[in-house]
Amino acid sequence: MPSLPSSSCLVSVLPEMSEELTELYRRGTPANTLRAWERDLVYIRAWKQLTFGTDMTWPEEERVALRFLLDHSTALHDPAHPAQGVALALIGLGLRRSLACPAPATLDRRIASWRSFHRMRNLASPFDAPAVSAARSKARRAADRPRKPKSAKPVTREVLETLLATCDYTARGIRDRAMLMLAFASGGRRRSEVTALDIEDVGADDYKTKGVIWLRLLETKTTTRALAPRLPLKGRAANALLDWLKVRPAGPGPLFRPVSTADRVLARRLAPDALRVILRHRLTQAGLPVDYASPHGLRAGFLTQAALDGVPLAAAMKLSLHSSAVQAQRYYADVEVEMNPATELLG
Known part of the structure; x- marks a missing residue:
């Protein structure tokens, strides 16, 4: 298998603007999302190279999107399954954990990343095609499983x-x-x-008069720097921070x-x-x-x-x-x- 391509350029436009736009997307995207995009890009590229022997194309073909969907909507323990060899190779590369069917949320995230890569190029995503979209809906229902909590128990x-x-x-x-x-x-x-x-995100000016320390969250999963929330910290928690x-x-x-x-x-x-x-x-x-x-x-x-x-x-x-x-x-x-x-x- 050829070496994985670099993920440094996510935008394909006029050469004189590609570098600036790539930097704009990086500055305007949360760091966690960027890390997820990079991991997904590496995975998708490796999967396509192993499956079709070619690199990603823009826009991607519907048959490739449908193949990706089918290969990731079922368990691949059966040696007769044509996608098992690719899955084993991905496991060998450290990009896949097992032959079990990936969690629906994992597949959703990778598809969402692939769609984002198309939007960056102002191209239509193959996952929006009627046949692919309908297959995705059926695959989600077929792979549906009880919601697994992110933590075994809540820390009350x-x-x-x-x-x-x-x-x-x-x-x-x-x-x-x-x-x-x-x-x-x-x-x-x-x-x-x-x-x-x-x-600099900690404000203790009100502590002596009100017993409140203010925390400024510059960027969260649901907010941006322009709308950075200020949250109060009181009582024992405020004392512990001091x-x-x-x-x-x-x-x-x-x-x-x-x-x-x-x-x-x-x-x-x-x-x-x-x-x-x-x-x-x-x-x-x-x-x-x-x-x-x-x-x-x-x-x-x-x-x-x-x-x-x-x-x-x-x-x-x-x-x-x-x-x-x-x-x-x-x-x-x-x-x-x-x-x-x-x-x-x-x-």
Whole structure:
């Protein structure tokens, strides 16, 4: 198989404008989306080279889109299946995990990326063709499966208190306590949002008079820099963050930083996945399985706890920044069903 092409150029227009437009798309797209696009582009190119022996074309042919859809809408364990060899090669390249049917969400994301690549070139996507679109609808229904939560369990207040009890007063303990409490109390922040915070995003001017620290989120999954939300942090969470600011070296830059084995705060930014590592460490310290919850459990836990405490959904969404009430309502629905008095009709 030939080497995979570079994904540096996503725009195909007049040569004198391609570089500028590529840079414009990069600056105007969230970093997480860019990383997903690059991974999907590598995967799609490898799949087409292995399947058809050619590189991607623009616009792509409908038969290629339909073949991609069919090959990713069924399990490929049968050696007689013509797509098994390609799947095994993708597994060998580290681009596919198994011969099982990919999750519908994974296929949806890759198709969405492919469509985006066409839009960048002002071209029609083959996935919008009637035959391909209809096949996609049937494939989604055929591969439908129960929704799998992003975290095994929600990190509710009780679980969070257990984790916080493992945080001592070393620099690492103070940082971990501040990160966990900030992630939960500010609305269930995503791990990338927590590690992306800079000291300039923290406003403590109102703390002495109102007991409030303001957090500015420059970019989230559902907002942009132009509409950067400001979220309040109060009570113990605000105090924990102030404790960290006393330990963190003064100066601009990342709010949360790595701590060395000698308990010295380093200058660089934490990795985007740092909250997962910290959470797993605290779960282990608390005597819980490392897979008890993921960072998304803090987000799920915030909404679950809000439901348990009777907080109106709209109020919780003001902090969680969910763009869809339907998505946020799922956490409330589980609590409401459990507490429904109709479940006790037989005593």
